């Protein structure tokens with residue numbers, strides 16, 4: 252272990268991209284930061300409005316994840332001074348828990364003398380989060396296609412590739428929180444063969460379209476039958492936006508992760524203007540206040556700075 256202060260910058264992410272439930276993720280240029288050093292006593296400093304209400308004791312997710320890494324490396328769990336901030340809102344479908352897990356793992360791994368590789372950290376993050384989509388995007392940047400390993404402890408199979416050039420995202424963030432667990436609880440336990448085949452086809456087409464820059468196919472390819480239809484009752488306006496966004500400038504639209512954030516992919520200033528007006532009329536029609544961000548894909552994934560004390 253070393254006398255270092257580690258600063259880790261982690262991109263936010265979106266998961267699923269419509270049909271790729273628990274399998275597809277993409278990173279955004281919207282960041283959270285975790286700083287960590289070994290200390291005489293544990294402190295957790297949370298900076299900014301987005302992290303209000305998060306625990307500042309050893310029950311904090313960042314501390315828990317870091318402590319777990321030291322223990323798994325066979326090291327004594329040290330006291331840690333942790334400082335964190337986030338430009339991404341929490342509990343909105345932009346992968347805040349995944350970013351926190353990735354940030355804490357990468358920071359703790361550095362302080363522990365790098366006992367684990369990036370792929371091993373990805374496997375740990377996936378086991379903690381329960382699916383590889385957000386954690387993969389936050390770890391590696393770009394677009395991630397990944398599945399759960401067959402057995403616990405095995406590597407997570409994944410492919411990372413760059414998003415199509417010029418792809419922009421209008422990100423609609425409603426002013427209410429939706430916990431991932433709540434949005435998973437509304438999903439059925441069993442699906443029909445037709446719906447499973449539908450999603451296999453659409454998710455496969457989407458990955459191929461993204462890999463080849465075929466924005467013209469995205470509107471069709473992003474259709475989903477596994478989660479969005481069931482989550483629509485939790486997210487006012489989602490159905491109208493998914494059904495009609497491509498007639499108002501979008502190349503495709505999806506619920507971001509477990510929601511309530513909604514994504515509309517587009518390219519071009521006139522398309523952005525049309526989409527903003529369309530989204531505004533839908534959200535106002537439901538009486539939902541919201542904010543909009545235009546986000547570019549992040550290509551770098553988690554970044555580490557080391558400061559020697």
Ligand SMILES: Nc1ncnc2c1ncn2[C@@H]1O[C@H](COP(=O)(O)OP(=O)(O)OP(=O)(O)O)[C@@H](O)[C@H]1O
Pocket residue numbers: 264266302305311312313335337340341342343344345346347348349351385429430431432507508509510
């Ligand atoms: N920096 C952080 N420090 C500690 N806990 C955090 C931090 N960021 C997120 N969390 C925890 O993660 C929870 C949010 O996780 P949740 O899965 O519900 O939403 P999300 O990750 O933002 O959305 P999604 O998984 O749908 O993309 C917060 O309520 C908090 O407990």
Ligand SMILES: N[C@@H](CCO)C(=O)O
Pocket residue numbers: 266267272273274382384385431434435478508509
């Ligand atoms: N794939 C996950 C992402 C949210 O963590 C879901 O849709 O529930």
